[in-house]
Amino acid sequence: MERDPGPEGARRALGRLLEAVLASRGEANAVFDILAVLQSEDHEETQEAVRACSRLFGALLERGELFVGRLPSEDSVMAGSQGATRKYKVWMRHRYRSCCNRLQELLAHPSFEVKELALSTLMKFVQLEGAYPLEKPKWDGYYLFPRQLFKAVVEGLLSPEDDCSLLLSRFQEYLEHDDIRYHTMRAATDVVGRVADRYPEVPLTFWNNTFTLLSAVSLPRQECSFSTFYVKHVELSSTWKVVHLKEHRKAFQLMWLGFLRHKLPLSLYKKVLVVMHDSILPHLAQPSLMIDFLTRAYDVGGAISLLALNGLFVLIHQHNLEYPDFYRKLYGLLDPSVFHVKYRARFFHLADLFLSSSHLPAYLVAAFAKRLSRLALTAPPEALLMVLPFICNLLRRHPACRVLVHRPLGPELDADPYDPEEEDPAKSRALESSLWELQALQRHYHPEVSQAASVINQALSVPEVSIAPLLDLTAFEVFERDLKKKGQESVPLEFIPAQGLLGRQDDLCAQHFTLS
């Protein structure tokens, strides 16, 4: 076969071959040439070949020139004495299969263009196969979907070796279609199970890919008629599973449970927990199945516990979960790091929710208030600006706890009766203590913190202060606010003249640092 150098030449050559194959069955052997180009090293040529294949097999599928039904082995058919047409169709079906296999391999191609093209070609085949099925329906109105082919696609996407996040984001477009989504969930469950069995140590990339795909699946919130199908059907039958949200939910649940059953890396754990309450729990057929997962996560401690809290809250609130020692564990979660973690806003939002009940016992609320104010002694100003009103709100909600800031006839104590090491809030003796920590924070260097802490000097006002706008406060915002604040018109100046970079000799800088 004479070939011009370069992709342009390849394209023309392929075009010629394609026309020849489509024009007459006699030229069918040219398919081999086209498939050979698929193996090419050159990216451009590979792409041309993929396009040619797409057109070729697309046309063949439409014409029905591929064998329908269970595919016999090639040799037996060729050797047998069936009709030439049947032979041709079986032969061509085999070529189609090898083409699909090759395209699936191309999904792991280093070049993204090739990957993308392969994906879209495969999806086109899925669509055409769905419309012109290659298997015989078992009965009338039997729902046919190229499951084999599609599973191969999903398997290609969930590669254990390389990161497919770009390709997955491309694939997300197809997830708009209800049937694709349904079959993706089924296929993903399958693939995850298989891969986890195959590898003793499942690579991180696989989990990342899987999570990307799984979190991209989003079900509609309420029942609606599924009508956006990728594979066009003349009419939809209500006997098909695909059209029911319930089935989708079941598939969704199976998929997530299958995923979460395995030992996940820590970072992924966090990611799952972050999206848990919002995009997983509402779509499960049986949310209570997540109880195990969440309680175990809640017991892990640290940031993971903080994150699990949200999911647990949904279960407790909406699904009647009875969680023993919930508040005790919540109390245990309060350690100095809560003011420094990324999920601070989320945690305090939930803590506010949990502590908003007016039926909580006073000792519990007092323990929380005392613990929080202890922790406030190590907090940065942006967290203090949030937690101080938080504590004051607790005191407002529970008048019994006001003794913490107002104990007019109390005896003078030698030491703080509060026991910070005690894990049980009931035994922490917080109610016998006072919030001296807030009094110390009245001497905080930041003026607003100092003012916020000074609130306890007066009897607390009745209405609560909304902490919602303070939850997401960052240090940079505090800084900007201070910068923009207009004070008196003239800037006060230092009246002691500067003497050098390190200041006066009694300054700490001058004592401990030298210029040389």
Added chain:
Amino acid sequence: MGKARPAAARRKGPGAPAGAPRGRARPNPNPFEVKVNRQKFPVLGRKARHAVGQPGVSRARAVQKRTQTLLKEYKERDKSNIFTDKRFGEYNSNMSSEEKMVRRFALEQQRQHEKKSIYNLNEDEDLTHCGQSLADIEKHNDIVDSDSDTEERGTLSAELTAAHFGGGGGLLHKKTPLQQGGEEEKPRSRRELIEELIAKSKQEKRERQAQREGALELTEKLDQDWKEIQTLLTHRTPKSEDRDKKGHPKPDAYDMMVRELGLERKAQPSNRMKTEEELAKEKQDRLRKLEAARLRRMRGEDEAGDARKPKHLSADDLNDSFVLDKDNRRLLSYTDGKMSIKEEQSREASDGESEEEQGEDPSEEDPGDSSDPEGHSDLESDAGSEEDRGWPDGEPRQAPGERMTSDDHKAREPARTELPSTFAVPESYEELKSLLSGKTMEEQLVVVERIQTCNHPSLAVGNKAKLEKLFGFLLEYIGDLATDDPPELRVIDKLVVQLYNLCQMFPDSASNSIKFVLRDAMHEMEGAIEARGRAVFPGLDVLVYLKIAGMLFPASDFRHPVVTPALVCMSQLLTKCPVLSLQDVVKGLFVCCVFLDYVSLSRRFIPELINFLLGILYIATPNKHGHGYTLVHPFRASGKNSELLVVSDQEDMATWQRRGLSLSWAGGLKAQNKTEANHTRLSCLAVCLALVKRCVLLYSPLPSFQTIMRPLRALLTEHLADCSHPPELQELCQSALADMEKQEQCCRPLVCEKSKPLPLKLFTPRLVRVLEFGKKQGSSKEEQERKRLIHKHKREFKGAVREIRRDNQFLARMQLSETLERDAERKRKVKQLFNSLATQEGEWKALKRKKFKK
């Protein structure tokens, strides 16, 4: 007597008020014209305004007024020209008729005069001066011998005419008694009379001449006298001076001038020169006032809603007095500085901090300081580093700028001579950089100083804006210097003083520049945090900026536009930047030092700092899980850097000498060998321990001091138990721990301030004082005012409508009467015509009859 008077008063009483106001207008009102508005019942204290009305009179007045105004208008309705009466004061009732006449006459005269002066050039006009006719004045002043008749006419004409033409009766009547006396001997001939007249006039002339001559003589004499006196006057003062000094009475004009100038200058200063003590006292007063302002700002008393704070502060009253004490020490150093400094020195020596620096300072510097600037010049030639420490606290006796010049004059003499004497203010940072780069430190300082002096705001208009920009450029330059490798800290050290001076001149632009660099630094950090969740310690420039900000602005303020953001920035540095290397430790410790310097006066609490020190102490202990403390964010309990400061080499520990950390290490740590690195580690640990000790001192009054210090305490105990540190560090550890334990805790339960009890709701009726009857009560002031205005408007409106109606009635009446008059006239005329016609007819008939009869 006693009874008669009230009776008389009573008798007079009722009549008087009624008669008094109107009595003058109508002394005796016609009882038939009076309408009495009867009151149903009398109310005490209410004025009956319309008790008695006079409808007839008021109607007549109204009609009269209308006739004068409305009717006139009505009559002139079709007329286009108007008669205006311009007679002066015609309608002015305040003027009496005589006055009117006088003014009118004056006006008339004026008008004539003006007109004539314009057109009649030859008219002899009566020029006046000071109200007198110029002609008269001339006569008095120079009497010319050639007596012209025209001149004498004014005075003599009456008599002359009387004599010549026999005079009129009027003239004779008006003669003065003297003349009348002369006229009594009437039987004299006309000739005699004339002669007498002539003689009289001549005599008069002569007399006048003599008088004039006498006057001339007198004036001349007076002039001469005056001249004599004048010489006396002018000579006397210098003479008296001269006698005092030299006794040379000979005055030279030049000398006099010089002396006069000298005298003037001597006379001018109103205040005497102040003595040293007074100056010092003044300075002290000023400082005290500034300090008081600073304290006020520190407590944030200007802030709204902090009114309750002072009470809280009074709890740690000690605190404040300590601050004052400290300041007093600084102030006292003018008078007995040695003593106070020594005190401090001994205290600090016991702490074991920076002995070698302090030991030599006071002894060497104090004499140098008290004597004169020469001591400084010596010092300066010695070493630059001595110099910055060489200014003890007492130094601010001189203004900073002054000090700069006096100090630097000598030290930078060579630099001065080489450089041009004037510099333009650089317009951009690049310009400044090119101006300063490649120069030595002295030269750079001279350049910056000259830029300031050549462009002082008082010299030209635009200089202020230019110098304002200079601050920003200098700041940027300092940042560049700090990021250089190696950082040129000495130049920065000197430039800081310049920055301070500029800042004193332009506080606003300086604060804006500092804010700008701080915002830049924070922005960078924020970006890093957003991207990676953590930041890295910034370069040395940011640290230097933070330090400078604390020196230019009062760091102790409760809220300050620059200092507060700087504090937040430092807090970010301590919480968000993980310590990854020894260099980071140095930077972090520097930030800690700066932070503590910021709050050294205000003694504010910094949680981040405690956390950071805890972290540093932790990374200096070999890892084992301790109990009683938890590390927070930038530090991790385990990991790569969790043993960064641990020194295990015994030899290095033995050879370690305590030294201050070099700031340039923060810029970039040179590749050190193992021993040096270990020494640096130990120095860092020493600084950290010193800071812990400082924190303990600073925060001991805080209510939950023990809670705050608990983690540090636990870790320090661990350190001590380790026993692997050099003895000096062990000692530091021990003393810090001892300080911590010394503070006994006293937990007084918190009590809210008593708020004012809310008053109970009462159900007694609400009583309102009725201040004025007839007024609407019981509403707010605005409402009352509104109602009053509405009421007034209504009344005015009604009144206006009534007036318009009456006007119309009046006009209609007038029109009717006009019509009637016209009709009557017409009827009369018709009748007259008929009459005449009838008479004509009658006459004609009579004639006819006559004719027939004839």
